[in-house]
Amino acid sequence: MRIRGLRAWCTARGRGQFALTLTTVVMLTCACGALVVLPNFALPEIRAAQPASAQSLGQAAADDPRLATVRRILEPFGAIDTERIATGDGQESLVVGHGNGQAEMAVLGDELPRAVAAVTELWGPRWPRSAMIVVAGNASEFAALVRAGSLLPGEVAAVTVTDPFAPGTMPTGQRVVFSPDAGARLTPDQLRTLLRHELTHVATRAVTVDGAARWMLEGFAEYAAHRARGHRFGDIAPTVAARIRAGELPTGLPADADFAGSRAAETYESAWSACAFVAEKYGEADLVELYRAIAAGPADSVAQDRMLREVLGTDTAEFVTRWREWLSAQPR
Ligand SMILES: [Zn+2]
Structure with missing residues (x-):
């Protein structure tokens, strides 16, 4: 592959x-230009993992074609543990790593069925509903698993890799790769959030599409x-909550450029709040429809304004006004 x-x-x-902070790495591979945006975490101590509801590696998992590339990359670094996780409707997910990733693998494996079900409940069943999850054992392996070409910054927590695919087809070869440090930097609950x-x-x-509004x-x-x-507004978006307390409300939707650099954390929080606002005020079905419209691109403001009108019946200015009102009313 x-x-x-x-x-x-x-x-x-x-x-x-x-x-x-966020780090942006630009990769050019073959005919495809690919943008890699990486999260930077600096988090506290590792916590005890929960036992996974996983099976040990069996012949079926060993023969899984999804494993071929991953096994080639992981084998030079030591023995591989593979866990098969039933993720509903006959689907099977895989969690792969080495012995030093057992704690993270246990948390991720335990959470996978719930996470797949939760994503399906929101998005619908039209996705593979299974996943290849890999916990990298060291920095070299992590870079190889995501084909980064060089070591990634130590603050990167997870990267999702996708094979190239034609529009209108279902992507294959997707895998979520967790950094060797993710388990040490994230609490189990934060690891579950990252997985979802x-x-x-x-x-x-x-x-x-690449380039859609971030x-x-x-x-x-x-x-x-x-x-x-059960996560509270102030826990999910503490920076935004502090801004609101200071009387500062967003004047527009988050700009793509702000997802990197010093404003990244606040920008992610702000983006979450815009979607939470849509879900609460218009409904999750409209949020999903809006995602499908905006994710199809392009990202320019004229197109975005048209999509907001088509899906929510509002223009961008009115959307931002209502979003600000919703933010002001949130318990913080
Ligand atoms: Zn993301």
Whole structure:
């Protein structure tokens, strides 16, 4: 399997204990230009993982074609553990790693069935509903798994890789790769959130074009990641909450450029809040419809304004006004 198209999706969390920035790496592979946007986490101690509801590696898993490339990359670095996870409707997901990733593998494997079900509940059943999850054992392996060409910054938490695919077809070869440091930097709950975020990108990839407006791509993934989990506004979006307390409300939708650099954490939070606003005020069906419209591109403001009119019956200015009103009313 040759991976030519590579997209890394990122989760940025700005909770108090996080020090977060985003790094952008541009990769050119074959005929495809691919943009990799990577999250930067600086997080506290590792916590005990929960036992996975996984089976040990069996012949069926060993023969799974999805494993071929991953096994080639992982084998030079030591013995491989593979867990097969039933993720509903006869689908089977794989969690792969080495012995030093057992704690993360256990958390991810345990969460996978719930995460797949949760993403399906929001997005619908038209995605593979299975996933290849790989926990990298070291920095070299991590870079190889995502075909980065060089070592990734140590703050990168996870990258999702996709084979190139024709529009209108279902992507294949998708895998979510967790960095060797993710387990040490994320609490189990944060690891579960990151898994759901990445799985949302996997589920929506078939209808998402490169260059679509990132506030919708990342905001939707964040909305799916936190949905129905009892997370409070102030926990999900602490920076935005602080801005609101200071009387500062957004004057427009998050700009693509702000998903990297010093404003990244706040921008992710803001994107989440825009999607949470749509879900609450218009309904999740309209949020999904809006995602499908905006993710199909282009990202320019004229097209976005047209899509907001078509799906929500509002123009951008009115949308931002209502979003600001909703933000002002949120418990913080
Ligand atoms: Zn993302």
